[in-house]
Amino acid sequence: MPDSTQLHIVTGKGGTGKTTIAASLAMALADKGKKVLLCEVEGRQGIAQLFDVPPLPYEERKVAVGLGGGQVFALAIDPEAALLEYLQMYYKLGRAGRALDRFGIIDFATTIAPGVRDVLLTGKVYEAARRRTGKAFTYDALILDAPPTGRITRFLNVNSEVAGLAKVGPIRRQSDSIMKMMRAPETHVHLVTVLEEMPVQETLDGIAGLKSERLPVGTVVVNQVRDSPLPEGGLDRLRAHKVVLADVERSLKKAGLSDIDAEDFVLEGEAHAQRQSLQDAQRSVLVTADQPVAEVPYLTDGVDLGALFELAEILKTEVLDG
Ligand SMILES: Nc1ncnc2c1ncn2[C@@H]1O[C@H](COP(=O)(O)OP(=O)(O)O)[C@@H](O)[C@H]1O
Ligand SMILES: [Mg+2]
Known part of the structure; x- marks a missing residue:
């Protein structure tokens, strides 16, 4: 029986593949073989889309079964529902809670005060991570499709602000417990990026921010990596514009591709070689973060359920066993 639920928090610049990863x-x-809860907190229903299921309610739903017999449940955490649940749990409000909802108080608390929103979202994560079925934890692991890199430290750290406000009492105990979970050895904050200048810089800044708050940085997942089918020598010759047009024409003809314009073909090859150089440059920038790095290929056919199995295979060795 595990000592505690693992918590994997996945952040990254928007659009780099946070939800996919x-x-x-x-x-x-x-x-x-693990029983997993995959949570999202941004109200986008990205998980439902990915697993091709109807929009997720505020309720845990099984969305997939792993090859090893484990299960994936999913939950879209909604701050308003979390607040009602919280009031019900702590104050047994029931109908009174629904009245608050009618008067717009729930709306007020969750949208006007953004910090409150994050307290509720992280509070629900904490509840699910510590929930027990009998003696064992209900879930072996929680995966959080978290806010983007620019907001992640503030989000994970919001309970330390609460702890600063409440010196004693149940709220102080709750916020201390949540911060303890965030900084526990079972917690990992993974950062998804692509090999481009802006996302890589954001990743480095994100890592520095997390470290300054003693939040546990996990693996940098480099997504959408485009490998080259060409050997390094070929790439070098393309970059140096040393590919002979007549040679290319002859090769295309031999391959039965004489309807391809050789000059366009070379230009495309040069652009490809250039992109590979840019990727390499960003790779060496990422190394300076001194964190484990896992690379995930760009899938030309897009991301469907089958692709998730394929990516899972890579992440299993590169992130979980690495
Ligand atoms: N490895 C990949 N190969 C190909 N397409 C990808 C890959 N990872 C993500 N995508 C695509 O990129 C887009 C953004 O991915 P998503 O996971 O929704 O990003 P985020 O949650 O960071 O906004 C989606 O269309 C997704 O299918
Ligand atoms: Mg997303």
Whole structure:
């Protein structure tokens, strides 16, 4: 029986593949036979889309079964529902809680005060991570499709602000417990990026921010990596514009591709070689963060359920066992 639920928090610049990597990581854990809860907090229903299921209610739903017999449950955490649940749990409000909702008080608390929102979202994560079925934890692992890199430290750290406000009492105990979970050895904050200048810089800044608050940085997942089918020598010749047009024409003809314009073909090859150089440059920038790095290929056919299995296989060795 595990001592505690593992918590994998996945952040990254928007559009780099946060949701894709979080879902793949959940599948990787299910492959290892784990019971996993995959949570999203941004109200985008990205998980439902990815697993091709109807929009997720504020209720845990099984969305997939891993090859190793584990299961993936999913939950879209909604701050308003979390607040009502919280009031019900702590104050047994029931109908009175619903009245608050009618008067717009729930709206007020969750949208006007952004810090409150984050307290509620992280509070729900904490509840799910510590929930027990009998003696054992209900879930072996929680995966959080978290806010983007620019907001992640503030989000994970919000309970330390609460702890600063409440010196004693149940709120202080709750916020201390949540901060303890965030900084526990079972918690890992993974950062998804692509090999481009802006996201890589954001990743480095994100890592520095997390470290300054003693939040546990996990693996940098480099997503959408485009490998080259060409050997290094070929790439070098393309970059140096040393590819002979007549040679290319002859090769294309031999391959039965004489309808391809050789000059265009070379230009495309040079652009490809250039992109590979840019990727390499960003790779060496990322190394300066001194964190484990896992690379995930760009999938030309897009990301469907089958792709999640494929990515899970990579993440299993590169992130979970690495
Ligand atoms: N490895 C990959 N190969 C190909 N397409 C990818 C890959 N990872 C993500 N994508 C695509 O990129 C887009 C953004 O991914 P998503 O996971 O939704 O990013 P985020 O959650 O960071 O906004 C989606 O269309 C997704 O299918
Ligand atoms: Mg997303």
